[in-house]
Amino acid sequence: MAVDHERPEIQPRPRDLRAHLNEFPWWLLIILSVIGYMVVRIIVDPIYRNIFNTILQGLSTTLYVTAVSFVFALVFGLFLGLGRVSTNVILRNLSITYIEFIRGVPMLVLIFTISYAVVPLLARTFGLPNNAISLTARAIIALVLIYGAYIAEVFRAGIEAIGRGQMEAGRSLGMSRWQTMLYVILPQATRNMLPALGNDLIALLKDTSLVSVLGVREITQVSRLSVSTSFRYEETYFILTLFYLSMTLILSLLLQWIQRRAKIKR
Amino acid sequence: MVATSADPMIRIENVSKFYGHFRALDQVSLDVQAGEVLMIVGPSGSGKSTLLRCINHLEVPDAGRIVVDGILVDNDEKHINAVRAEVGMVFQRFELFPHLTVIENICLAQQKVRRRSRAESQTIARTLLEKVGIPEQAQKYPEQLSGGQQQRVAIARALAMQPKIMLFDEPTSALDPEMIKEVLDVMLALAHEGMTMVVVSHEMGFARNAAHRVAFMDQGRIVEQGPPDKIFSTPQHDRTQLFLSRILH
Numbered sequence: 231m232a233v234d235h236e237r238p239e240i241q242p243r244p245r246d247l248r249a250h251l252n253e254f255p256w257w258l259l260i261i262l263s264v265i266g267y268m269v270v271r272i273i274v275d276p277i278y279r280n281i282f283n284t285i286l287q288g289l290s291t292t293l294y295v296t297a298v299s300f301v302f303a304l305v306f307g308l309f310l311g312l313g314r315v316s317t318n319v320i321l322r323n324l325s326i327t328y329i330e331f332i333r334g335v336p337m338l339v340l341i342f343t344i345s346y347a348v349v350p351l352l353a354r355t356f357g358l359p360n361n362a363i364s365l366t367a368r369a370i371i372a373l374v375l376i377y378g379a380y381i382a383e384v385f386r387a388g389i390e391a392i393g394r395g396q397m398e399a400g401r402s403l404g405m406s407r408w409q410t411m412l413y414v415i416l417p418q419a420t421r422n423m424l425p426a427l428g429n430d431l432i433a434l435l436k437d438t439s440l441v442s443v444l445g446v447r448e449i450t451q452v453s454r455l456s457v458s459t460s461f462r463y464e465e466t467y468f469i470l471t472l473f474y475l476s477m478t479l480i481l482s483l484l485l486q487w488i489q490r491r492a493k494i495k496r
Numbered sequence: 497m498v499a500t501s502a503d504p505m506i507r508i509e510n511v512s513k514f515y516g517h518f519r520a521l522d523q524v525s526l527d528v529q530a531g532e533v534l535m536i537v538g539p540s541g542s543g544k545s546t547l548l549r550c551i552n553h554l555e556v557p558d559a560g561r562i563v564v565d566g567i568l569v570d571n572d573e574k575h576i577n578a579v580r581a582e583v584g585m586v587f588q589r590f591e592l593f594p595h596l597t598v599i600e601n602i603c604l605a606q607q608k609v610r611r612r613s614r615a616e617s618q619t620i621a622r623t624l625l626e627k628v629g630i631p632e633q634a635q636k637y638p639e640q641l642s643g644g645q646q647q648r649v650a651i652a653r654a655l656a657m658q659p660k661i662m663l664f665d666e667p668t669s670a671l672d673p674e675m676i677k678e679v680l681d682v683m684l685a686l687a688h689e690g691m692t693m694v695v696v697s698h699e700m701g702f703a704r705n706a707a708h709r710v711a712f713m714d715q716g717r718i719v720e721q722g723p724p725d726k727i728f729s730t731p732q733h734d735r736t737q738l739f740l741s742r743i744l745h
């Protein structure tokens with residue numbers, strides 16, 4: 231290794247105020263101000279507070295549906311993604327068919343189709359009564375089936391981004407395709423996939439609002455029910471918006487923090 | 497099939513390989529004896545890597561037969577695994593596992609394939625790191641090492657499987673000149689220990705010091721082969737002469 235002798239160390243020029251102002255996250259400040267304003271409003275205004283408390287009742291369902299769907303979608307997506315890059319023709323084409331199917335249909339339509347057609351059909355084939363599967367469960371099944379396909383594509387891209395040489399190195403050491411996938415390719419791929427997976431988590435959180443059409447009492451459905459009797463459209467939907475905005479903001483800051491840590495810790 | 501001492505370590509018989517309609521290997525036949533160091537030289541695209549990669553079944557020949565230490569290299573997964581367990585490979589671009597430390601790189605396949613314990617594989621790894629001259633780098637990640645050090649880790653990783661044969665595909669051509677020697681020294685030591693080696697490289701110094709035989713490839717064929725002095729001083733074929741005049745300037 232070359233060693234540089236006696237070279238004067240060049241310091242980067244101290245950044246001036248302008249540069250600091252330029253890079254300041256103004257957008258975050260604006261969003262936080264909006265959230266802050268709403269929070270104050272909720273605290274001081276009994277009407278706002280009432281509505282806030284009503285919507286709050288749906289929060290646990292929103293978070294529960296998001297978390298459970300995401301975990302199962304990750305597992306399902308991993309297997310679909312592995313099928314997608316498989317050398318087995320049948321496996322690969324089955325996976326591609328499924329993924330293209332899901333990606334070609336609007337999410338709202340899929341939610342209807344899965345909950346009201348696919349699930350009852352499956353229930354019938356297994357001899358279960360039609361109401362054996364709750365609407366929340368159907369919502370989760372629908373989201374898992376839909377997001378599994380999206381996440382499969384994230385896995386595929388992540389796996390394909392790892393050079394062919396890594397697989398060959400593993401194989402040349404006598405490891406099987408699966409062993410190499412598990413111990414060599416996936417650990418590297420997952421690290422690269424963190425940002426994309428984070429985006430999917432945020433998107434999923436937002437898309438849980440769609441399952442309100444099934445009557446699942448998450449925050450959107452609770453808001454709709456509340457509005458139908460109170461007729462306080464403005465207050466209700468502003469507060470509902472606030473809920474989603476705060477949750478996605480917290481999530482994305484959290485994910486950025488995790489990514490930074492993953493980079494440092496490797 | 498059981499190998500007798502008279503059988504070659506590697507037997508390649510009439511192997512052809514096509515990429516689409518392009519013939520990358522054209523009925524290549526070649527034997528490598530136990531303990532022999534064979535160097536393969538030839539212009540870019542002549543099929544050197546392809547031939548090497550057929551030996552451990554990273555490429556599947558379209559015709560012909562390859563037998564390694566008495567094991568037929570066909571599509572039978574058992575045979576492939578058995579052969580890969582005996583054949584180590586070193587790549588031009590090292591192909592270390594970047595998410596694992598140096599020692600983990602050397603231990604992974606030992607544990608997953610050879611089923612060695614953690615302690616045992618680490619002991620073997622440390623011995624090998626000593627042997628390739630970088631015992632102090634065990635806990636580092638590949639990206640923290642120089643190219644020469646990375647390639648030596650790659651050699652140690654392959655040796656940890658206790659292979660009978662080592663394949664090298666241009667092991668020094670991705671290295672800065674000042675690091676080539678440290679890698680060649682390790683290879684030289686291996687050759688002197690009697691390892692069977694097939695080396696694709698244009699390092700003439702190594703060929704003179706370590707190779708028992710040099711094979712010249714062109715357009716998917718082995719054009720001529722023989723002892724290094726003979727090939728380098730009195731090549732028989734025009735194409736060998738032309739090629740050598742280019743790389744020996």
Ligand SMILES: Nc1ncnc2c1ncn2[C@@H]1O[C@H](COP(=O)(O)OP(=O)(O)OP(=O)(O)O)[C@@H](O)[C@H]1O
Nearest residue numbers: 515516518520538539540541542543544545546547
């Ligand atoms: N996967 C592939 N698909 C299509 N063609 C290929 C593939 N691999 C190799 N080839 C072609 O086969 C020929 C032989 O390739 P090979 O890599 O064996 O050459 P080489 O002698 O190792 O050359 P180099 O010195 O450049 O490494 C080349 O013309 C190459 O373009």
Ligand SMILES: [Mg+2]
Nearest residue numbers: 544545546665
């Ligand atoms: Mg090559």
